[in-house]
Amino acid sequence: MHRKGIMERELDIDAAKYISSLNFDKEILESVILVNIVHIRLLEKAGIISSELAEKAEKHLQTMLIKPLSLDDPRYEDVHMMIEAELIKYVPQIGASLALGKSRNDAVATAIRLRLKERLLNLHESCVTFCEAMLRKALEESEIIFPVYTHLQRAAPATFGFVMHSYAVRLLKALQHIKLVYELSDESPLGSAAVAGTSVPLDREYAASLLGFSKVSQNALESTTSREFVIEALSCLSIIALILSSLSEEFVVFSSEEFDLITFPEEFSATSSIMPQKRNPVVAEIVRTKVAELLGLLTSAIMMSARQVSGYNLDLQQITPKLWQAFEIIEETLRIMTKLIPRLKVNEDKCMSACSPPTGIVEVANHLSLKYGIPFRNAHAFAGRISKLIYEGNLNENSLQKTKAEFNIETPLTLKDLVNLMEPKRVIYSYTTVGSANPKLVKRAVEDSMMDLEEEKRWARSKRANFEFALNKLKGRISAQKT
Numbered sequence: 001m002h003r004k005g006i007m008e009r010e011l012d013i014d015a016a017k018y019i020s021s022l023n024f025d026k027e028i029l030e031s032v033i034l035v036n037i038v039h040i041r042l043l044e045k046a047g048i049i050s051s052e053l054a055e056k057a058e059k060h061l062q063t064m065l066i067k068p069l070s071l072d073d074p075r076y077e078d079v080h081m082m083i084e085a086e087l088i089k090y091v092p093q094i095g096a097s098l099a100l101g102k103s104r105n106d107a108v109a110t111a112i113r114l115r116l117k118e119r120l121l122n123l124h125e126s127c128v129t130f131c132e133a134m135l136r137k138a139l140e141e142s143e144i145i146f147p148v149y150t151h152l153q154r155a156a157p158a159t160f161g162f163v164m165h166s167y168a169v170r171l172l173k174a175l176q177h178i179k180l181v182y183e184l185s186d187e188s189p190l191g192s193a194a195v196a197g198t199s200v201p202l203d204r205e206y207a208a209s210l211l212g213f214s215k216v217s218q219n220a221l222e223s224t225t226s227r228e229f230v231i232e233a234l235s236c237l238s239i240i241a242l243i244l245s246s247l248s249e250e251f252v253v254f255s256s257e258e259f260d261l262i263t264f265p266e267e268f269s270a271t272s273s274i275m276p277q278k279r280n281p282v283v284a285e286i287v288r289t290k291v292a293e294l295l296g297l298l299t300s301a302i303m304m305s306a307r308q309v310s311g312y313n314l315d316l317q318q319i320t321p322k323l324w325q326a327f328e329i330i331e332e333t334l335r336i337m338t339k340l341i342p343r344l345k346v347n348e349d350k351c352m353s354a355c356s357p358p359t360g361i362v363e364v365a366n367h368l369s370l371k372y373g374i375p376f377r378n379a380h381a382f383a384g385r386i387s388k389l390i391y392e393g394n395l396n397e398n399s400l401q402k403t404k405a406e407f408n409i410e411t412p413l414t415l416k417d418l419v420n421l422m423e424p425k426r427v428i429y430s431y432t433t434v435g436s437a438n439p440k441l442v443k444r445a446v447e448d449s450m451m452d453l454e455e456e457k458r459w460a461r462s463k464r465a466n467f468e469f470a471l472n473k474l475k476g477r478i479s480a481q482k483t
């Protein structure tokens with residue numbers, strides 16, 4: 001209908017399907033309706049439309065929230081055109097004025113932000129829940145000896161709790177990124193119109209407050225063109241995928257027979273259709289791949305928004321579904337990992353033997369330096385030779401004393417002292433630095449992280465309360481007093 005003025009022919013049906021966003025607009029359907037309700041209020045406030053008709057249109061839009069449109073009519077380019085056509089059927093004067101001062105460009109930019117804010121709050125909650133599972137596990141296993149690696153070579157005795165806590169801390173940092181993206185998305189483009197603003201006297205501040213945004217965007221060209229906030233969200237999701245991918249790689253490697261440090265839970269494993277002895281950690285394998293999917297989505301989004309002249313281009317439309325796909329993937333992955341974590345079992349004997357001498361031998365060198373003032377380089381060389389003797393099965397009182405003489409280690413150190421210094425439990429309890437794997441310090445660090453999580457929850461609660469209060473008013477669920 002709107003093309004009649006300028007075009008003589010209808011859009012080719014295949015072309016219409018090709019350019020339509022209807023099949024992925026479902027995600028923003030509700031947000032677009034809310035944006036339209038607000039726009040109608042702006043037109044009313046500006047004295048452009050009557051209160052009576054505005055109210056009628058608003059009621060009609062609210063019923064669309066309860067009984068959503070089915071987005072399957074290929075004649076419509078998108079959800080915006082469909083809602084407009086729908087409203088024209090019931091309140092023609094208002095339906096026909098929906099695009100007065102409002103473009104699909106500012107409407108979609110607003111709707112994406114609105115939905116994204118909600119998605120970010122949900123993601124934040126899922127990450128918090130996952131972190132809590134990790135911290136509970138960290139506490140439970142805070143004294144269970146577990147080797148840690150560098151270069152995938154045994155590096156030092158630590159505990160499984162310490163490793164779990166390290167991942168919780170990584171996730172806590174990702175939460176900071178989520179909050180940053182939330183702040184970036186928390187501004188209303190509505191009133192920017194197609195590209196340069198409008199002569200229609202719209203109160204943008206009012207629109208922002210009705211939609212629960214904390215501010216209005218400052219440049220109409222920027223707010224209708226830029227999708228950096230989407231890229232930010234996708235990179236934040238990619239970082240979460242990356243952390244989960246490393247974690248699941250550890251599960252795959254450490255549950256293999258070669259390491260056998262943990263038992264991967266059966267509920268999350270599959271067997272082979274031909275090799276009956278197999279217990280494959282398939283869930284961890286799938287989690288491990290998600291970072292690749294996420295990077296694909298992120299890269300697509302970057303490339304789709306690159307090389308564009310400012311001002312809306314339809315390329316931008318294709319970015320939006322990438323964002324929602326990424327949320328689906330990560331939410332599902334977090335849910336499954338949250339279930340899996342409590343079921344992991346540490347194989348304590350195997351871990352203990354992986355931490356047995358010479359794994360903790362750096363503490364022998366430390367001891368020689370701290371107690372006898374032996375320069376660390378000398379002590380390190382001596383300890384290196386002792387490691388070699390252990391690997392060769394040649395360490396005894398005799399070879400020890402010979403090696404001490406060779407490296408000028410003038411101390412009363414006996415074989416018994418040496419073995420004692422490397423005893424895994426002794427080693428971990430000897431760590432004194434903050435952030436070390438000493439179980440006492442890990443417990444304290446876990447408690448601090450739990451407090452950080454409480455702070456995170458407070459942040460999310462207050463954002464969600466403001467957000468829901470504003471939107472529930474628009475949805476007519478709270479007395480619709482107009483402010």
Ligand code: ARG
Nearest residue numbers: 021078104105108312316317
């Ligand atoms: N469906 C589009 C999107 O999702 C919005 C429409 C913009 N179309 C236009 N011709 N300006 O981004």
